[in-house]
Amino acid sequence: MTIARREVLGLGGGLVAVLSLSQRDVWAEEVVEIRMQGRADGSHVWFDPIGVLIKPGQMVRWTNFxxxxxxxTTAYHPANFGRPLRMPESAKSWDSDYLLPGESFSVTFTEQGVYDYYCVPxxxxxxxxxxxxGEPEAHGGWMEAVAASRGLPDEALKAFPTVEEIRANRTIR
Incomplete structure (x- = not known):
């Protein structure tokens, strides 16, 4: 079998195109895993990571470990038990209901902004x-949503990583 020069060049060009995809393009296709964790004696529970930066269209999956x-995993949104809005107004709220050990729940995020969530119990x-x-604009309303702290427990307010910290590190554990 003989391979024509044109075919070799075409294959080489295709390879170069694939290799030239930016990390950000590949990054958007990854599923972000967030683990629901806790000490055996129940004295401490947490999400790992607690803060993450993703691209629009990326999926997040929470699994109870x-x-x-x-x-x-429950969005801070009035639709969820009258909680304050701490996410983009145009985004869809979520509530996983109770996840038993080993169970998972996923959400695909399409709207740019800051989303805060909590574990009901x-x-x-x-x-x-x-x-x-994404990269929400400072005047896009997310700062006001994040500032909505009425009715949140002090322990919850102290636990949130800052927006700046997440932007700088992409993942906060």
Missing amino acids: NPGNSHT HEQAGMVGRIIV
Whole structure:
């Protein structure tokens, strides 16, 4: 079998095109895993990572790795138990309901902005997390949403990583 020069050049050009994809393009296709964790004695529970930066269209999957507890991932949104809005107004709210050990729940984020969420039974213990989607503009309303702290437990408010910290490191554990 003979391979024509044109075919070799075409294959080489295709390879160069694939290799030239930026890391950010490949990054958008990855599923971000967030583990729901807890100590065996129940004295401490948390999301790992607690803060993450993703691209619009990226999926986040929460999995309960805590053998002794059920957990939820629940958006701070009035639709969820009248909680304050701490996510983009135009984005769809979510609530996983209780996840038993080993169970997972996923959300695909399409709207740019800052999304805060919590575990319903463990919010008082500071089991909260923050997702930043894309590069939200400072005047886009996300700062006001993040500032909505009425009714949040002090432990939850202390646990949130800052927006700046997440932007600088992409993942906060």
